[in-house]
Structure formats: C-alpha cells, structure tokens
Amino acid sequence: MAGAVKRIKLGSQGLEVSAQGLGCMGMSAFYGPPKPESDMIALIHHAINSGITLLDTSDIYGPHTNEILLGKALKGGMRERVELATKFGISFADGKREIRGDPAYVRAACEASLKRLDIDCIDLYYQHRIDTRVPIEVTIGELKKLVEEGKIKYIGLSEASASTIRRAHAVHPITAVQLEWSLWSRDVEAEIVPTCRELGIGIVAYSPLGRGFFSSGPKLVESFSKEDFRQYLPRFQAENLEHNKKLFERVNEIATRKGCTPSQLALAWVHHQGDDVCPIPGTTKVENCNQNIKALSVKLTLEEMVELESIASADAVKGDRYGGKASTYEDSETPPVNSNKEMVGTVKRIKLGSQGLEVSAQGLGCMAMSCLYGPPEPEPDMIALIHHAINSGITLLDTSDIYGPYTNEILVGKALKGGMRERVELATKFGISFADGGKIRGDPAYVRACCEASVKRLDIDCIDLYYQHRVDTKIPIEVTIGELKKLVEEGKIKYIGLSEACAATIRRAHAVHPITAVQLEWSLWSRDVEAEICMPKFQAENLEHNKKLFESVNEIAMRKGCTPAQLALAWVHHQGDDVCPIPGTTKIEQLNENIQALSVKLAPEEMAELDSIALADAVKGDRYPDGV
Structure with a gap:
C-alpha cells in the first residue's frame, strides 16, 4: 500500500521524525473550502499508520480550525505516535493581518495553540514569519522560556534569512528551518541551506511539489476554486504558466522513463538532497498520500540528479513565489x-x-x-x-x-x-x-x-x-x-x-x-x-x-x-x-x-x-x- 518510511534526525537536539511529513494546511484553508472533518481525520490516521509521523499545522490555517482538527485526530493514543509541529507569528484579527514576534504575543499564541490542540506540549514550534520590528533575540528569548517551562520541546523558524537564523541560533539552538524547496523553488540553496548545515539545523521543505504543479502541470489551474489562493500566485498567471509548463513536461519525460509519476520524481529529488531534509507534502486524499510515500522508493542516480537540476535552473521558472507584500526570508532582517x-x-x-x-x-x-x-x-x-x-x-x-x-x-x-x-x-x-x-x-x-x-x-x-x-x-x-x-x-x-x-x-x-x-x-x-x-x-x-x-x-x-x-x-x-x-x-x-x-x-x-x-x-x- 505504501513504501517504508524511514526515520531521520532533525537538527542536533535529539528530535527524530519520519523522513517525510504531512502538511495539513490544505485540509482546512487556502487550497479551497475546508474538507469534511471525518475524511481528514481518517486521512491523518492513515498517514500515521503508514509511518508518517511529522504533522505540520499552524494557528493561521483556518485560522485556528486546522489546529482544532489535528487535536481531534490525535485522540485515542495517536498523540504519542507523532511529532507535532505548529507555528505562530501571523496574527489575523479584526480583518487585519499582522506579523508579530513580541514576547507577550509569542506566549499567548503558544498557550492558545496548546488549548486548541488539546495537548500539554508542542514538539516543534516555529516562528511562521519574522517580525522585522522586534530583534529576533527577543522573540527567541521568549521561546527559550517556553522550552524551559515544558510548553514546547524544540524551536523552529520559517522563511528566515541566513543572518536571522544565525542570530536566533545564538540565543537557543534552532532545531529546524522550514522553507520552500522544490524543483521550481531553489533559491534557498545559495545561503540558507548551507547556513543550516553549518549550524546543524534540520531542514523542512514545504511545497515540495510546487504547490501541486508537479502533480498535473498547467492543468492544475483548471481545478482552482474561488477560495484557492494559488490562483493569485505569479507563477500560475497565464503570462508565466506557458513558460513554466516546459519544466513540467521535462520532468514528466524523465518520470516516464523512471516508471513513476512526475510528482513522485519531484518529491524524490527533494529526498535526495540529504538525510537532514524532511519534505512535508500536503494532500487531502489517501491515494495521494500513498503516492507520496512511494516517492521514498524512487532512487535517482547522480546523472539523473544532474539532469533534473539542469532543467530546473533559475531561468526555468517565471514568476515570484508569492505576490504582493508577502513576507519571505528576503525581508526577514530584524533590528539589532x-x-x-x-x-x-x-x-x-x-x-x-x-x-x-x-x-x-x-x-x-x-x-x-x-x-x-x-x-x-x-x-x-x-x-x-x-x-x-x-x-x-x-x-x-x-x-x-x-x-x-x-x-x-x-x-x-x-x-x-x-x-x-x-x-x-x-x-x-x-x-x-x-x-x-x-x-x-x-x-x-x-x-x-x-x-x-x-x-x-x-x-x-x-x-x-x-x-x-x-x-x-x-x-x-x-x-x-x-x-x-x-x-x-x-x-x-x-x-x-x-x-x-x-x-x-x-x-x-x-x-x-x-x-x-x-x-x-x-x-x-x-x-x-x-x-x-x-x-x-x-x-x-x-x-x-x-x-x-x-x-x-x-x-x-x-x-x-x-x-x-x-x-x-x-x-x-x-x-x-x-x-x-x-x-x-x-x-x-x-x-x-x-x-x-x-x-x-x-x-x-x-x-x-x-x-x-x-x-x-x-x-x-x-x-x-x-x-x-
């Protein structure tokens, strides 16, 4: 039914997780309307029983409803079988979105997530986006207190620059950095990935399938509902999609030769980046979950890796990862x-x-x-x-x-x-x-x-x-x-x-x-x-x-x-x-x-x-x- 899911060390502080995780965001938000709760709980249980134990959520998914869903799914002995990661940092109140990292907010967000998830301790707690008004040392200082109080076990960062990662790691060891890494998002390889490896920080790759692009290519846009935020992303706009489909076609050709799907090939490429990398593909279907796990069995030779990287060079993709004023690692520097x-x-x-x-x-x-x-x-x-x-x-x-x-x-x-x-x-x-x-x-x-x-x-x-x-x-x-x-x-x-x-x-x-x-x-x-x-x-x-x-x-x-x-x-x-x-x-x-x-x-x-x-x-x- 599904391939074996090996275990890997994430970071240098003792956290061990499944080599592939499960991104839960799309179950509740952003990729269309929320999916039926009973179906999603069944999917989460299926993933756990298949060996997928790193579950990824955030307080902004819903907002709040994805954490509540996870909390329900982890009843009946399931909590003890998983490594649960959630995030804070994007505040959505009174119709206003704000990035926050001040100590009072950090503590309040953590306690609220614990309550929604109905657990005593969060395994891996990420700062989802960096508050550029607050020195990163101040934010991490509060997270360190939460570790000491037993409310969280490990600290992570998401969309943080190399220098911000270094400054944060100086206050308390950072266990994992979450970043977008796939065949069509490779900019993190220049500075962030080497910095993580130098400091012994694990890497969690989100959107490893290019937000679903490597599952069906340009046809994906035909399935977008009015609630799907991907329809606004630059790479899915008509003027860029025509160019970007060439990358999908080349990946599909190699996948056909390998006897796997293009999404499995794209996911296997991420897995081959090293045992310090854990991709967290999201899905709302059991069949897709099984297909993703099988990607662990796809072995790529050095020549095949070189071929994939040659067709996935910087000019192979047109359009930014996000549109508008989205916060990314490129604007994550904080005051001294x-x-x-x-x-x-x-x-x-x-x-x-x-x-x-x-x-x-x-x-x-x-x-x-x-x-x-x-x-x-x-x-x-x-x-x-x-x-x-x-x-x-x-x-x-x-x-x-x-x-x-x-x-x-x-x-x-x-x-x-x-x-x-x-x-x-x-x-x-x-x-x-x-x-x-x-x-x-x-x-x-x-x-x-x-x-x-x-x-x-x-x-x-x-x-x-x-x-x-x-x-x-x-x-x-x-x-x-x-x-x-x-x-x-x-x-x-x-x-x-x-x-x-x-x-x-x-x-x-x-x-x-x-x-x-x-x-x-x-x-x-x-x-x-x-x-x-x-x-x-x-x-x-x-x-x-x-x-x-x-x-x-x-x-x-x-x-x-x-x-x-x-x-x-x-x-x-x-x-x-x-x-x-x-x-x-x-x-x-x-x-x-x-x-x-x-x-x-x-x-x-x-x-x-x-x-x-x-x-x-x-x-x-x-x-x-x-x-x-």
Missing part, C-alpha cells in the same frame, strides 16, 4: 538586539591606542571556550555564542595560539565565516611555545612562524591586533618588535600589542614601533598594574580572606540593582575610554549580563568606595602560581 533595552546595553565604540584602531568598548575573551577553565565546550554552541556577541555589538574578539593549543583559533576562524570577519577586530597572541613545553620565545624566526600559522588557522589574510603573549627575557625586546614591525609592513598584521609587560619593556618596545595596546589583568582584586603600568587567590588559605571583598562588592551591587559581576565590570569601564575589558564566557546569558554592565553608571563617591574596599591588602595570594 542592542536596540532593545530589555536584552542588553548599548556597546559604544572606543579608540584603542593612537594608531587608528577602533573597537567595541567591551570585548569577548574566547579562551575558556576551548581550554583552561574546563573541557572544550561544544563547537556549534560556541560559534553561536560568538555570533550573538557580534550581533550584540561586541566586535573585539580575543584568542591566542596557546589556547587549546591552537583549537581556539580554529574555532574563531570557523565562527568568522559568512561575512562575520568583516564585522570584527580580531586579536590573537604568540610567545608561549607548546612544542617546547611552554617555553617563552620571542626570537624573530619563531615570531614569523607563529604569525603565519595563526593566519592559516584563523583562515584570514591579516591579524588586526597581534600581541606578544609573554615577553622572552632572553631576547632584547627591540629584536622581537623589529620582526613584528616587518609583519606590519608586509600586511600580515595591522597593530602590535604586548601582554604582561613591565613599564620599561613597554617604553623600549614603543620606541621601535608604536604599541597599540597592552593586555594586563586588571580588576577589583588585581590592581597592582595601577602603580606602574597603567591562582593562588583561590586556595583555601586565601579564599576565606578574599570572600570579604566579594561580600562588600555584593552589598554595593544590591544597592545599585545590578549583579556583583556587572558592578566589577563597570568599575573597569569607568577607568577611562582607553580601557577595553575582555570578559570571557561560554554562556549567552552571561554575555548579555556583561554587556549590560556598560549601562551601570558609577558616581565618583561609588568609585571611591569601591577603590577603598579593593586596596592591596583586601586580597591574599598571588595572581599566578610559582613559576608562571
């Missing part, structure tokens, strides 16, 4: 997250040094993503975190060849693909040789080799800010800086920095070539650098004493209405506009809190109070163990 004060503070720009380098007033230390503070964090999560930081206005990224070693630079390099490189100031470091057992080196040959290796790992042409991580006391600093100066002249680095260098060394280095930045440990419990330059602390014998400093800082933070971490970071920001702290984190929530520290304003009296409790004797223990 830092335009919404609920999320993060504004990240201003500052001048770093006197050579023209401009950076965000706060950077991102990337070390802990790969090493030293525990095991390496999952790469997709860290790439998403870096993207979130960049989209939030944090553009100074800090890494080093010793972090990993090497793996942190490789991670940052991957994160800067897809246009991200041009949006950041990238700093890395050399000077601690892992191959030599952690030996400090600053000889010219080593400096050059390190730079070239970092450029290769980061997959870039030029490093914005290149620090000597630790100073080699065996080599005159003038010799090391002399080699760095050559690298500047060769265009391999833009600016030179030093890390953990004394005042005299900084002066000597600066005499050879301008030093743009000095990296140093500076905080309320590491203030020794104030005297000249402008882990033992965690041992039990010191920690009991050091906790008094935290308690005092915490008291002031409570008065200010911020966290102690934000207060400590604000204190550093208040040292001057020539200071850029680079707090490290592996969590988006902490990143957002760190950015909010930029909004914490400290009066001179509060700075004096903090300075007084953070005196030299307020902290016990050296900054590093012996030998460092």
Whole structure:
C-alpha cells in the first residue's frame, strides 16, 4: 500500500521524525473550502499508520480550525505516535493581518495553540514569519522560556534569512528551518541551506511539489476554486504558466522513463538532497498520500540528479513565489538586539591606542571556550555564542595560539565565516611555545612562524591586533618588535600589542614601533598594574580572606540593582575610554549580563568606595602560581 518510511534526525537536539511529513494546511484553508472533518481525520490516521509521523499545522490555517482538527485526530493514543509541529507569528484579527514576534504575543499564541490542540506540549514550534520590528533575540528569548517551562520541546523558524537564523541560533539552538524547496523553488540553496548545515539545523521543505504543479502541470489551474489562493500566485498567471509548463513536461519525460509519476520524481529529488531534509507534502486524499510515500522508493542516480537540476535552473521558472507584500526570508532582517533595552546595553565604540584602531568598548575573551577553565565546550554552541556577541555589538574578539593549543583559533576562524570577519577586530597572541613545553620565545624566526600559522588557522589574510603573549627575557625586546614591525609592513598584521609587560619593556618596545595596546589583568582584586603600568587567590588559605571583598562588592551591587559581576565590570569601564575589558564566557546569558554592565553608571563617591574596599591588602595570594 505504501513504501517504508524511514526515520531521520532533525537538527542536533535529539528530535527524530519520519523522513517525510504531512502538511495539513490544505485540509482546512487556502487550497479551497475546508474538507469534511471525518475524511481528514481518517486521512491523518492513515498517514500515521503508514509511518508518517511529522504533522505540520499552524494557528493561521483556518485560522485556528486546522489546529482544532489535528487535536481531534490525535485522540485515542495517536498523540504519542507523532511529532507535532505548529507555528505562530501571523496574527489575523479584526480583518487585519499582522506579523508579530513580541514576547507577550509569542506566549499567548503558544498557550492558545496548546488549548486548541488539546495537548500539554508542542514538539516543534516555529516562528511562521519574522517580525522585522522586534530583534529576533527577543522573540527567541521568549521561546527559550517556553522550552524551559515544558510548553514546547524544540524551536523552529520559517522563511528566515541566513543572518536571522544565525542570530536566533545564538540565543537557543534552532532545531529546524522550514522553507520552500522544490524543483521550481531553489533559491534557498545559495545561503540558507548551507547556513543550516553549518549550524546543524534540520531542514523542512514545504511545497515540495510546487504547490501541486508537479502533480498535473498547467492543468492544475483548471481545478482552482474561488477560495484557492494559488490562483493569485505569479507563477500560475497565464503570462508565466506557458513558460513554466516546459519544466513540467521535462520532468514528466524523465518520470516516464523512471516508471513513476512526475510528482513522485519531484518529491524524490527533494529526498535526495540529504538525510537532514524532511519534505512535508500536503494532500487531502489517501491515494495521494500513498503516492507520496512511494516517492521514498524512487532512487535517482547522480546523472539523473544532474539532469533534473539542469532543467530546473533559475531561468526555468517565471514568476515570484508569492505576490504582493508577502513576507519571505528576503525581508526577514530584524533590528539589532542592542536596540532593545530589555536584552542588553548599548556597546559604544572606543579608540584603542593612537594608531587608528577602533573597537567595541567591551570585548569577548574566547579562551575558556576551548581550554583552561574546563573541557572544550561544544563547537556549534560556541560559534553561536560568538555570533550573538557580534550581533550584540561586541566586535573585539580575543584568542591566542596557546589556547587549546591552537583549537581556539580554529574555532574563531570557523565562527568568522559568512561575512562575520568583516564585522570584527580580531586579536590573537604568540610567545608561549607548546612544542617546547611552554617555553617563552620571542626570537624573530619563531615570531614569523607563529604569525603565519595563526593566519592559516584563523583562515584570514591579516591579524588586526597581534600581541606578544609573554615577553622572552632572553631576547632584547627591540629584536622581537623589529620582526613584528616587518609583519606590519608586509600586511600580515595591522597593530602590535604586548601582554604582561613591565613599564620599561613597554617604553623600549614603543620606541621601535608604536604599541597599540597592552593586555594586563586588571580588576577589583588585581590592581597592582595601577602603580606602574597603567591562582593562588583561590586556595583555601586565601579564599576565606578574599570572600570579604566579594561580600562588600555584593552589598554595593544590591544597592545599585545590578549583579556583583556587572558592578566589577563597570568599575573597569569607568577607568577611562582607553580601557577595553575582555570578559570571557561560554554562556549567552552571561554575555548579555556583561554587556549590560556598560549601562551601570558609577558616581565618583561609588568609585571611591569601591577603590577603598579593593586596596592591596583586601586580597591574599598571588595572581599566578610559582613559576608562571
């Protein structure tokens, strides 16, 4: 009766679905009048019993009636056998259609869908269309809360651009992106599909049969009722249909050779795009459902795939996918997250040094993503975190060849693909040789080799800010800086920095070539650098004493209405506009809190109070163990 329906993983968060789903929209709306409820429930049951378990609906289908239909169909033990996907985002009230993604609407829509579907939890909840007035981070932030509350399991997006997908994925993992993908809608292959695959996001292809075009070709328009919205789509207009029928005829020829229907061939082509793709053809007939399932058994050779793609090139189809002002991924960009004060503070720009380098007033230390503070964090999560930081206005990224070693630079390099490189100031470091057992080196040959290796790992042409991580006391600093100066002249680095260098060394280095930045440990419990330059602390014998400093800082933070971490970071920001702290984190929530520290304003009296409790004797223990 129907072919076997295999199971596939959708996304990277554990969702498993049937390799083909069932689009339920046409049962209730848009493709003609609603179909008899009893027939549609029987069709849904038939699909489930045939192995089709991913059911797709939306609150706008009807509106509302399609969800109610699904809720009825899933009684009697059927709910436990399916993965149920629904959507929000298109509001239809008082005859007015509006795209909405504000938190209050997201929550209300979810709770209303749960009630109509008569279930406790939605398996996959999509944002149907993107609200371009609301930062995507705000919308996803509310969806994340719904996941934490157990009202939804997985988050999806529909008709979202590559950059919007990246920004959303940085807040909470996106499990699936729904997009129109078929032999006559292939534009998503340029950016969106590669982005999904890079981030480990599943792909759900809607209208894989070209809204029914590949079932009967141009004759399809003869069956349109007055309620069928397809009659208004550009591709079905007479001036385009004559051209488009050529594509159907070519597909039909190949299908005849293969011994299948043109719709099965078109559907098989989508299935052959990969095991991360799940098409969801819609139907209102059991016979068509069976035909669609049989498409899973149609095997296409590489030559046949090439032939199909050659006849389904961009100029093979005339007419846009939608008409009028329909919302698609092409107009799904949202305002930057830092335009919404609920999320993060504004990240201003500052001048770093006197050579023209401009950076965000706060950077991102990337070390802990790969090493030293525990095991390496999952790469997709860290790439998403870096993207979130960049989209939030944090553009100074800090890494080093010793972090990993090497793996942190490789991670940052991957994160800067897809246009991200041009949006950041990238700093890395050399000077601690892992191959030599952690030996400090600053000889010219080593400096050059390190730079070239970092450029290769980061997959870039030029490093914005290149620090000597630790100073080699065996080599005159003038010799090391002399080699760095050559690298500047060769265009391999833009600016030179030093890390953990004394005042005299900084002066000597600066005499050879301008030093743009000095990296140093500076905080309320590491203030020794104030005297000249402008882990033992965690041992039990010191920690009991050091906790008094935290308690005092915490008291002031409570008065200010911020966290102690934000207060400590604000204190550093208040040292001057020539200071850029680079707090490290592996969590988006902490990143957002760190950015909010930029909004914490400290009066001179509060700075004096903090300075007084953070005196030299307020902290016990050296900054590093012996030998460092």
